Amino acid sequence: MTTQELVAAGLQLPVMEAFYTIQGEGKYTGHPAYFIRLGGCDVGCVWCDVKESWEAEKWPIISIEEIVEGALAYPGRLVVITGGEPLMYNLGPLTQLLKEKGFTINIETSGAHPFSGEFDWVCFSPKKFKKPHPSIYEKANELKVVVFHPSDFDFAETHAALVNSACELRLQPEWSKADRFTSEIIDYVKKHPNWKISLQTHKFMDIP
Numbered sequence: 001m002t003t004q005e006l007v008a009a010g011l012q013l014p015v016m017e018a019f020y021t022i023q024g025e026g027k028y029t030g031h032p033a034y035f036i037r038l039g040g041c042d043v044g045c046v047w048c049d050v051k052e053s054w055e056a057e058k059w060p061i062i063s064i065e066e067i068v069e070g071a072l073a074y075p076g077r078l079v080v081i082t083g084g085e086p087l088m089y090n091l092g093p094l095t096q097l098l099k100e101k102g103f104t105i106n107i108e109t110s111g112a113h114p115f116s117g118e119f120d121w122v123c124f125s126p127k128k129f130k131k132p133h134p135s136i137y138e139k140a141n142e143l144k145v146v147v148f149h150p151s152d153f154d155f156a157e158t159h160a161a162l163v164n165s166a167c168e169l170r171l172q173p174e175w176s177k178a179d180r181f182t183s184e185i186i187d188y189v190k191k192h193p194n195w196k197i198s199l200q201t202h203k204f205m206d207i208p
């Protein structure tokens with residue numbers, strides 16, 4: 001098989017970085033986790049804080065065995081697959097191997113590509129810059145909307161109406177606009193208690 005075919009099969013993937021840290025956002029805030037950041041994203045968020053991830057070609061193509069070996073080097077057994085946009089790839093083989101090794105597997109995705117892989121927790125963070133693929137709404141365990149503009153509250157409600165009934169709802173101030181939006185989010189959540197607040201606590205801790 002060529003490298004291109006191996007990537008298409010999900011047996012090798014472009015990895016921008018992989019590191020052991022504390023999950024700072026969402027449901028698993030505070031949990032030690034091994035992050036696997038896949039390269040490549042075609043969503044184009046203006047406020048993206050990992051723009052260097054966008055070009056997949058910049059990053060080494062690594063076999064899923066080697067990726068999992070990296071995760072096994074640490075004592076934590078929670079893995080977060082993120083990006084870039086990780087659903088640009090077939091995540092079936094990687095998640096199967098991680099599961100065989102006993103990992104709890106989370107994904108952070110904009111949902112902009114068809115769903116693949118088996119996860120314990122799916123964090124769906126839709127973006128205005130590229131419409132989510134319909135397959136995400138049934139799979140999402142958590143809807144996390146980043147608030148960067150006043151219209152993001154309506155955007156959040158539009159997606160909340162589409163996700164499954166068990167999906168947890170969170171609003172998160174975009175880091176550079178946190179001064180402006182945190183108080184608005186607090187007021188909003190107090191008035192709409194089906195929502196919770198997510199903060200980028202790793203940024204307060206100054207860790208990746």
Ligand code: SF4
Nearest residue numbers: 041043044045048084
């Ligand atoms: Fe950046 Fe994520 Fe948006 Fe892609 S989906 S542009 S990686 S914030």
